[in-house]
Amino acid sequence: MGEIPIIDSRKRAQASTGVAEEPPATKAVFVKTFGCQMNVYDSDRMMEALAREGYGVTDSPGDADLIILNTCHIREKAAEKVYSELGRLKQLKDLRRADGKQTVIAVAGCVAQAEGAEITTRQPAVDLVIGPQSYHRLPSLIGRVSRGESRIVETEFPQEDKFQSLPERAVQRNPSAFLTVQEGCDKFCTFCVVPYTRGIEVSRPVADVEKEARKLVASGVRELTLLGQNVNAYHGQGPDGRSVSLAGLLDRLSAIEGLARLRYTTSHPRDMSEDLIAAHAGNPKLMPFLHLPVQSGSDRILAAMNRKHTAQEYLRLIARIRAARPDIALSSDFIVGFPGETEADFEATLDLVRAVGFAQTFSFKYSARPGTPAATAGDQVPEAIKTERLARLQDLLESQQAAFNAALVGRVVPVLFERKGRHEGQIVGRSPYLQLVHADAAADLIGQIRPVAVRSASQLTLSGVIETA
């Protein structure tokens, strides 16, 4: 899934607040989230579960009785960040202990799942290691730690359904919310840890998703982004027992009054079914934006990656999607320096990028992940070549993004305003194409969709003026 910058509980605290039935906060939790949007969603749900146990969210780890690192294992750098953070937290824990205060340190997410007990060996200050399928057990596991147990490792895939066991969604302050509908992946791309850390593909039943969506919309959410590691492979059980596709799910969710926008991420090209493409033409709530990772433009590398499609097949798919929805903004993920990648392979990636024209993207140097097939391939690409290729690719991608944004100057786009901007009197929202849009307006427009005449664009944002009727 697409990366997001590291965020901490302060920012999410704006999104997730208490509900009436919660007890008053007597303890404080600090959550730091690394990696993808699914971790952001999981962190929110953990905080909601902990609110019921009397935990309030703090933005200062020094004040926290409980610190959770929700971690990412996708690349080596992401995993290593966790250990350096844990080193700092150990010092903090010692300082608090000297003051007579207990601090529980928990490691959640994909590093927890992948490394388990190794984490407590490398950093004994960690009290609890908890994998993504066990978050509903968090309150009881923390109870065990408070009763004196230490180094608890919970990384099984439990029988009971996490989603059924987590409390209902709390009131949301952000009008745009994530909703996990599918977890895990069966694709086994040879570079990727996800099938090992998140397990096999599982779809939540339609009724569950609908219930959560209705709850979110009733609490003020206007836009939902359906999440899954391979979300377009969604095949949840429908109310009549038959399986429902992602397009079918989007169709049902569109019926929710008050919900204005739907998005989904991340998709695999092989699962871009006919009905989903048709939904981009026929479902007015489905936003014209698609994140469809291609990884490489070289057929040789795509085959070595076990991506199960060629560059031509990807291009033909894009043509069909654009025929259905001509203005769709396309996004993708790229890996440079996969084992065996030659200059010619890399140039094939640049050619594919030129042929498509992307609105925004994520691009990475290949990072060997323990336990994945590509990690032990003999022909690893030297770091310096990866660095040089990434810079060339990013130059091209950035110029495409800037051009995509510049093309909107002079046009009017509907913007869902999400929050206050950095400058006084400014609010920020998103266009249908997922661009950040700034406008000068009162904060009471947050949560509303307004037409904005775009006046200027940069590589990353647009700014404009709200049109009045």
Ligand code: 5AD
């Ligand atoms: N090295 C570099 N990038 C990776 N990704 C996944 N695994 C690796 C790896 N081992 C990238 C892919 C994926 C995105 C979420 O992260 O591009 O789509």
Ligand code: SF4
């Ligand atoms: Fe990883 Fe490939 Fe599955 Fe995406 S499709 S999560 S890259 S194995």
